Amino acid sequence: MDIAIIVGLDVVSGIASLVLISAGLAVIFGMMKIINLAHGEFLMLGAYATVLSVSAGVNIWFAMLVIAPVFVGLVGVVVERCLIRFLYGRLVDSMLATWGLSLVIVGGTTMIFGNTIVGVSSPLGGFQVGAYQSSLYTPFLALMALLLMLIVYGVMRYTRAGLIARAVMQNPGMAATLGVNPARVYMATFGIGAAMSGLAGGLLAPIAGVVPTMGAAFIAKAFITVVGGGTSILWGLISASGLFGFINQIAAFLTTPVFGEVILFIAAVILIRMLPTGISGRFFKGRL
Amino acid sequence: MHLLNGMTGALIGSAIAAVAILTAPLYVDLFQIMQLTVFAAMAVLALSLGFIWGYGGILCFGQTSFFGLGAYAYAVAAINFGDSTPAIALAILIPVIFAALLGYFMIYGGISDVYLGVITLTVSLILFNLVNSTAGDFYKIGDARLGGFNGMPGVPTFNLPGNPGYILSPEQAWMVTGIALIAVYLGLRVLIASSFGRIIIAIRENETRAALLGYDPRIYKLITFMIGGAIAGFAGALYVNWGAFVSPTIFALGLSAQSIIWVIIGGRGTLIGPVVGCLLLQWLVTEIGAQQAMDSNFVLGAILIVFVLLVPKGIAPTLRDLALARLARDKPMPADTPTTAKVKT
Numbered sequence: 001m002d003i004a005i006i007v008g009l010d011v012v013s014g015i016a017s018l019v020l021i022s023a024g025l026a027v028i029f030g031m032m033k034i035i036n037l038a039h040g041e042f043l044m045l046g047a048y049a050t051v052l053s054v055s056a057g058v059n060i061w062f063a064m065l066v067i068a069p070v071f072v073g074l075v076g077v078v079v080e081r082c083l084i085r086f087l088y089g090r091l092v093d094s095m096l097a098t099w100g101l102s103l104v105i106v107g108g109t110t111m112i113f114g115n116t117i118v119g120v121s122s123p124l125g126g127f128q129v130g131a132y133q134s135s136l137y138t139p140f141l142a143l144m145a146l147l148l149m150l151i152v153y154g155v156m157r158y159t160r161a162g163l164i165a166r167a168v169m170q171n172p173g174m175a176a177t178l179g180v181n182p183a184r185v186y187m188a189t190f191g192i193g194a195a196m197s198g199l200a201g202g203l204l205a206p207i208a209g210v211v212p213t214m215g216a217a218f219i220a221k222a223f224i225t226v227v228g229g230g231t232s233i234l235w236g237l238i239s240a241s242g243l244f245g246f247i248n249q250i251a252a253f254l255t256t257p258v259f260g261e262v263i264l265f266i267a268a269v270i271l272i273r274m275l276p277t278g279i280s281g282r283f284f285k286g287r288l
Numbered sequence: 289m290h291l292l293n294g295m296t297g298a299l300i301g302s303a304i305a306a307v308a309i310l311t312a313p314l315y316v317d318l319f320q321i322m323q324l325t326v327f328a329a330m331a332v333l334a335l336s337l338g339f340i341w342g343y344g345g346i347l348c349f350g351q352t353s354f355f356g357l358g359a360y361a362y363a364v365a366a367i368n369f370g371d372s373t374p375a376i377a378l379a380i381l382i383p384v385i386f387a388a389l390l391g392y393f394m395i396y397g398g399i400s401d402v403y404l405g406v407i408t409l410t411v412s413l414i415l416f417n418l419v420n421s422t423a424g425d426f427y428k429i430g431d432a433r434l435g436g437f438n439g440m441p442g443v444p445t446f447n448l449p450g451n452p453g454y455i456l457s458p459e460q461a462w463m464v465t466g467i468a469l470i471a472v473y474l475g476l477r478v479l480i481a482s483s484f485g486r487i488i489i490a491i492r493e494n495e496t497r498a499a500l501l502g503y504d505p506r507i508y509k510l511i512t513f514m515i516g517g518a519i520a521g522f523a524g525a526l527y528v529n530w531g532a533f534v535s536p537t538i539f540a541l542g543l544s545a546q547s548i549i550w551v552i553i554g555g556r557g558t559l560i561g562p563v564v565g566c567l568l569l570q571w572l573v574t575e576i577g578a579q580q581a582m583d584s585n586f587v588l589g590a591i592l593i594v595f596v597l598l599v600p601k602g603i604a605p606t607l608r609d610l611a612l613a614r615l616a617r618d619k620p621m622p623a624d625t626p627t628t629a630k631v632k633t
Contacts, residue, residue: 035406086597091402092347093596096552099349100592103545107586216541220413223406258421265414269390269407273397 002130007253009129013138014252015245016145021204021218022225022237023148024197029226030233031169031189034094038079038102039222040215041109042194046072046201047210048109054120060206061123068202069195076194080187088186102215109212122206137207144203148196153234165189169231220261221248224268230278239279244268298477302470309466313459321462322530323574328465329526331566332472334550336519338562339476341551343485344512345492347405350412351520351547354383356539358521360419360434363443363534368430370444371452372529379525380518387517391510398506409544416539439535446529465526469563472519476559479515488512542585546573549588553595555602564604 025039036042046068053063079101087094124136156162167175168185176182208214225244229236247267252260275282313321337351358379365375390411394404423436432440446461448454456464479485491498491505499505528534537543546569554565569588576584599606 033402035402037409083593083597090600092405093600095402095405096548097593097596099545099548100589100596103585103589103592105589107583107589110583111586216413220410220417223410227403227406256421258417261414262418265410269393272399272403272407273393276397276399276403 002132005129006132006134007249009134009138010253011246011249012142014249015241016142017204018221018225018241018245018248019145019149019237020141020200021197022222022229022241023152024193024195024200025222025226026229026233026237027152027196028190028193030231030236031165031193032186033231034084034091034098035223035226036190036193037095037099037219038105039197040217040219041102041105042072042076042197042215043201043204043218044109044210044212044215045075045105046198047205047208047214048113048118048201049198050202050205051118051120051210055118060120064202064205065199068205069199072198072201073191073195075198077187077191079194080190084190085183085186088183106212106215113212115212117209117211119210120206141203148199149234149238156234161188169233221264224265228268228271228278230275230280230282230284232280232284235284236278236280239284243271243279295477295481298474302474306467306470309470310463312466313462318458322458325458325462325465326527326530327567327570328462328469329523329530330550330570331469331563332523332526333520333547334554334562334566335469335472335476335559336516336523337547338551338554338556338559339480339519340512340516342556342558342562343480343492344488344509344516346509346513346516347401348408348513348516349405349548350408350410350544351516352539352544353408353412353415354387354517354520355524355527355543355547356412356415356419356534356536357383357386358524359528359534359538360440360524361521362525362528363440364429364432364434366444366528367432367440372444372446373449376446376522376525380521383517383521383524384514387514388510391513391517395506395509395513412539412544413541416536416541419536419539435535437536439533439537441533443528443532443534445532461529465530468522468526472522473559473563476519480559484508484511545592546588549592549595551602552592553599553602555604555606558602558604558608561602561604565602 021043024042025036028034028036049068049071050060050063053067054060058067083097083101084094087097122135122137124140126133126135128134156166164175164180164185167178168180168182172182175185204218208217221244225237225240228244229238229240244264244267248260248264251263255263271279312324316324333351333355336354337348340346340348340351361382362372362375362379365378366372369375390408394407399407419434420437422434423438425433427434427436434440444455446456446464448456480489487498487503488508490501491503491508495505524538527538547566550565550569551562552565553569554561554563569591572587573584576582576587595602601609
């Protein structure tokens with residue numbers, strides 16, 4: 001019984017972390033149809049912002065939940081203004097440019113901070129399930145993932161900005177003729193997507209080794225989730241995270257975490273063969 | 289001018305390059321010969337990506353998956369057989385099988401370029417994690433221990449076919465690698481000039497139109513992808529032959545990024561471009577490695593961004609266009625004259 005609870009917790013935390021690490025990528029993909037290959041580096045910048053703020057004496061919650069997303073969000077806006085906006089309409093080139101950006105950020109961070117692991121300790125304690133010990137940070141991550149999804153839903157469904165965003169998602173040309181400035185929307189999208197990645201990086205900082213190359217450890221799962229989910233931001237992300245998080249954790253429990261990732265990937269490739277536009281391209285077409 | 293176009297030019301250039309390769313050990317010292325050998329092995333990888341991306345229109349961000357699989361297949365087979373000839377065959381065969389499987393799911397699924405790039409990149413990331421985790425006695429194939437993060441040292445290098453006792457010297461290995469590069473280049477030139485080559489270019493230009501003309505784009509793309517996998521796997525074998533060593537870092541993001549950059553700066557839609565781009569970048573990375581101030585990732589990323597923004601076609605096509613524009617300006621095309629005359633009357 002205890003082991004079932006622990007595995008259940010693992011599955012929940014697997015799904016929650018997939019939602020967190022993929023959310024920023026999904027927002028940018030859903031709106032702009034490009035995959036931000038510097039996504040892992042945005043996570044890394046969020047983690048660094050948190051670690052450096054904490055070591056400068058800032059409260060850890062403030063550092064994770066405010067400083068990391070704001071800082072990375074600003075980076076995102078600058079990147080969009082200086083790089084991405086020159087490549088509208090050239091999907092492949094904009095992906096290549098973000099790949100170049102990812103190398104520049106990794107290289108730059110290595111030059112400044114060196115290739116060493118820094119970190120902060122986890123702020124919450126643990127709890128006991130029978131003979132097993134688990135960290136309170138796991139349910140906290142699940143809560144944050146849920147909260148993030150609720151905020152995205154609320155903003156997209158009930159605000160004017162969300163209305164404009166949905167219009168641009170469905171038909172950018174039509175939205176532009178109705179007076180929406182797509183360039184402005186894309187800038188905001190990139191900034192918000194980056195901020196969400198920064199938040200995820202901040203939340204991961206206590207449980208991951210913070211190094212300049214840490215992004216590479218997360219992007220494989222994030223890419224699979226977003227590609228499997230398709231372009232619908234909310235339902236694509238939730239359905240793909242749910243499915244892949246479940247498969248990944250069960251497979252990891254039965255074999256090793258690395259084989260869990262391999263099985264996750266095989267499942268995703270089979271899914272893509274059947275649903276080439278992702279889960280949401282088939283089941284939630286035109287939804288959020 | 290037309291004499292140097294097409295196959296004649298390629299043959300003359302290749303003959304000159306072959307003579308240079310065969311005589312290089314006479315005037316280049318051993319250290320540089322070793323350096324050039326790895327450059328040439330990487331240039332074969334660059335050709336494979338230049339072919340499938342530039343001609344097949346397949347955006348593969350993880351060409352190093354096939355390179356790495358070829359390298360590991362060669363290493364495992366060479367250790368078990370003690371003879372390099374069947375090992376080279378396996379280094380080509382295993383990536384081809386893998387490319388066929390992966391390509392079937394992606395190409396027959398009809399996914400977009402963006403998805404294909406991301407999935408191939410993910411494959412290389414996952415192979416990196418997978419091979420990294422194979423430390424310990426449990427993970428061995430025959431006599432070959434996969435070694436996890438530490439890789440596999442002491443892999444037997446190329447020997448004379450049929451004579452495992454005769455191991456090639458570094459100079460001979462260089463000649464084999466250099467000639468292999470030229471052979472792959474010429475082979476691809478012939479392939480592109482063939483009707484198969486014309487069909488895959490037609491598909492790259494307009495998939496729907498090619499399909500309406502009766503060619504199934506999926507099977508042609510799949511075959512292109514498999515040929516790319518075969519060449520990349522062969523490049524992997526050449527790479528292991530150079531260092532007698534293979535480690536999971538050949539699956540890592542750094543090399544995938546580099547191979548993309550070679551093709552971008554050299555130029556898509558040419559074969560000489562990726563080779564030139566590869567040699568330039570390899571030289572640059574070696575130079576950066578020799579000093580401490582700049583991180584090589586930083587420089588590579590900056591180069592990629594600059595080329596995507598300012599020289600999106602790459603060096604070779606840009607130079608060709610400049611030369612053609614110059615010719616056209618110096619000597620107006622005869623075809624222009626009647627049109628202008630007609631407008632005037």
